[in-house]
Amino acid sequence: MQLWLRLPLEKSEPMENESEDTGYGSLGAALSDSWESWNSFRLLCEHSNQLCVALDIRRSLPSINSLFRWFGEPVRAAIIHTDAFLTNARGYPCLSKRHQKLITSFFELSFQVVISGQLVHSIPEESFAVFPSNDNDTINEAAPIRHELKPYVDYVAFLYQRMDPLSEQERFEINYRDFLQSPLQPLMDNLEAQTYETFEKDTVKYTQYQRAVCQALLDRVPYEHASTSQTVLMVVGAGRGPLVRASLQAAEETGRKIKVYAVEKNPNAVVTLHSLIKLEGWENMVTVVSCDMRHWDAPEKADILVSELLGSFGDNELSPECLDGAQRFLKPDGISIPSLYTSYLQPITTSKLYNDVKSHKDLAHLETAYVVKLHRVAKLAPAQPVFTFVHPNFSANRSNQRYTKLKFEIPFDTGSTLVHGFAGYFDAVLYKDIHLSIEPSMPTTTMFSWFPIFFPLRSPVYVPSGYQLEVQFWRCCAPSKVWYEWCVTSPVVSPLHNVNGRSYWVGL
Ligand SMILES: C[S@@+](CC[C@H](N)C(=O)[O-])C[C@H]1O[C@@H](n2cnc3c(N)ncnc32)[C@H](O)[C@@H]1O
CATH class of the missing domain: 2.70.160.11 (Hnrnp arginine n-methyltransferase1)
Known part of the structure; x- marks a missing residue:
């Protein structure tokens, strides 16, 4: 069972210099905020997940910041009253820009939109069968009006249809929305092939790395030494090799010579890394090292250390601890990519x-x-x-x-x-x-x-x-x-x- 609380979407606005402690404005009128009523009720009910909200939307809206609060609440429905609608030049209902934005956000959050009230617009009889345009956006489909609220419903449907389609990224992410996952522990656990596969689809990440390595190579080796100087680059935590590829591409792009060590502690990833190197014919340029970077006894020191050991909170997958170990084999003037994270x-x-x-x-x-x-x-x-x-x-x-x-x-x-x-x-x-x-x-x-x-x-x-x-x-x-x-x-x-x-x- 779910209990929906129907609340007006309202909050009276105090002046900035008025004390809110008392809950009274300068005229002595009580400040009203329907969110407070909702909050008191859910606290009484100990945050029961059976409690939901239906919001009544009228013509005036409170400040944007106060509206945002509802985005984190269990709102199931927004009830738009017909008196919230304005009238466009042709006599049809439409909503203010602020209302339009709000309703679009509600759609994005999957709130159900309900129209309530009576017909308050005198819609021209002759065009009853055709939905009118608003702000020059036209709807071609002719729709006979079956219900007196249909012009309002059609308008809201029009707002829905006008929304941008989901991007490829949003379509990928849709099933993960508000779904709690345990953070990865790539140091303690070995990642699965499926996880690497997902990482490797993120071309933007690797493009950024390639740009960074390009810039570092150019700074490290001046043009006149490009054909004679070789840069030692170590990818630590190489996984199945995408950062090795990005580094080699950066070397090609900048015309700099590099020698790569790919260090990885996950034996399964190392197998795939070996296959990749053979397949791409990189044997003369890349040495695979199967071990934990914190304990590797490197045969030489690196000019550039490339890693991607970052978690959603930056340091939470223990990049600091791993790189502290790896910097033993970085030259004193060597470069770490990344150089900083917050x-x-x-x-x-x-x-x-x-x-x-x-x-x-x-x-x-x-x-x-x-x-x-x-x-x-x-x-x-x-x-x-x-x-x-x-x-x-x-x-x-x-x-x-x-x-x-x-x-x-x-x-x-x-x-x-x-x-x-x-x-x-x-x-x-x-x-x-x-x-x-x-x-x-x-x-x-x-x-x-x-x-x-x-x-x-x-x-x-x-x-x-x-x-x-x-x-x-x-x-x-x-x-x-x-x-x-x-x-x-x-x-x-x-x-x-x-x-x-x-x-x-x-x-x-
Ligand atoms: C987030 S993944 C990144 C993999 C790959 N570089 C990429 O960008 O797709 C981190 C990789 O670092 C490896 N790793 C983590 N700690 C390590 C350590 N101490 N020594 C060697 N490899 C490590 C993990 O096994 C994993 O393959």
Whole structure:
């Protein structure tokens, strides 16, 4: 059984200098925010996943930021009242640009759209059988009107049909939307052939690497030495060879001579790597080394170290620990690609993911990180940088432990929010200005190798309007594992999550 709460989509807007603590504006009128009613009800019902929302949409809409909150809630239907419609030049119903945008977002989130009310437009009789145009977009199909609300339904259908079709990437990702996955552990586990196959389809990622290697080769070897100087390039964590291919192509493109070592610890991937090298006739240029980069006794030092050991949160697949081991065989002035990566965090409302995590009914699932294609999510504030790692790092007292405290300002006009956890991302500098990024404000477009990571909160945190959200994050290291701990410290204090890596850790 599901219970749908029907709520008006409304929030009165306080002035920025008015105190919201009292809930009263300057005229003494109570501030109303239907999200607050919803939130109180779901808290009373302990976040029951049987509770859903139907939103009544009228002519006036609250601020965009306050609307976004609903994107992370279990909204099933948007009920548009006929009085929300404007009238176009030909007398037909249409919606304001803001309404159009909102309804399109609802379609993207699979909210059901319902029309309610009475015919409030006097539609010209003679054109009853033909749907009119809005903003010069015409619908050719003639449709006789069977119901007095049909002009409204047709208009909403028109908005739906006007949406861009899903891109190839979106079609690929659709089955992963809001589906929690355990992060890969490529160091402790050996990846499966299927996983490599998926990686290898991401041409954007390898193009970025090729551009980075090109630039590094050009910087390393001046034009006048191109025919005499040989660059030693090591691909560490070579998998089935796509970065070896990208490096060889970069050498060809720049006219530089390279000698490649391909180091890989997964014996199954090594078999495929050998076959590739034979098939491509690269035997004279590439040496395959089947071992863990942290323990390899390299016969010579590298000019360039190329790796892709990044997780959705940058360092969460233990790139720092692996590259610390590998930099032993990098020349003191050698180049690491990537040269730097930073993780990012962003508070989110996501009642679906929270309920999925909670359904396991144990502590461990509530303090584990998940990889997930975020979809029905409200992003409450811009993402902020968390931890940065730079390679190579030859400093004597380097440590991969990290701690940071972040303060998120949720935009004033959002209203109060409920934070179910944090979305995590990364941005990596491969070389100079060549990046790989999944951070929402600067993503590498059409790259699909990484979904965001999600760090849940054991109990969602209510952030009253105008309050800051303060969160603290640790990256902890022990001889056999690395893990994160996290907590919220304002506006309320949450328990410390994942103490000593008791629920979630990454094996070294
Ligand atoms: C994310 S995959 C990338 C594979 C390939 N370079 C690509 O871009 O498609 C990381 C690879 O690094 C390997 N790897 C991870 N840690 C390693 C280590 N310490 N030594 C050698 N290989 C490692 C994994 O087995 C895996 O094949």
